[in-house]
Amino acid sequence: MIEEKSLPALEAPSKGAIVKAMVIALAVALLILFTTVLPAEYGIDPLKTGALLGLTGLSKASETDTGGRATPVQTGIYTAQPRIYKVDSEDLGLAPGEGVEIKYHMQKGAAMVYGWKATGKVQFEFHGEPDQKPRSDYFESYQLDKTGQDHSYGSFTAPTTGIHGWFWENKGDKDVQIHLTTAGFFDSAKMLAGDSKEDLAIEDAK
Secondary structure, three states: OOOOOOOOOOOOOOHHHHHHHHHHHHHHHHHHHHHHHHHHHHOOOOOOHHHHHOOHHHHHHOOOOOOOOOOOEEEOOEEEOOOOOEEEEEEEEEOOOOEEEEEEEEOOOOEEEEEEEEEEEEEEEEEEEEOOOOOOOOOEEEEEEEEEEEEEEEEEEOOOOEEEEEEEEOOOOOOEEEEEEEEEOEEEEEEEEOOEEEEEOOEEOO
């Protein structure tokens, strides 16, 4: 005959224990939300823990353009692009004290090669403004020259989706002519001089 053994009675947790567990779970969830999820997914870092953990860059990595345009896809040293590259050539004239700016709208990871020459030295800044800016006056400076140059050649890969380009200023006492040539994966261009803004015509490479 098998002897039956009674099982010990299980006591249900008290209401106080349940509430305590819920509070702890909520606190942990909020901690994870503010320290990792918001910085990594949305670039929001109120506690500055995302910057310390290197998570704020993850939100930029997943950035897409709100206009519905396809973005570059990078695989190692090769970056596939959704369309053929554009070309542009501009001739600019600056009187003493005048400045002009030309910007190209590019997707994050898109590349451009460029060259400009001037008939005299001009001060310039190569910079960009992301479409998604943390504040209205935010911009990213890539190259700043306050001594003046009469040329610059190079290549550029957009770190963010937005407008990227140059501001030139003639600090001399003579008129200066600037010739700019660009080729790359940009989708629009604009020129800004004083209070005026002009959309520039860009073309697909033939």
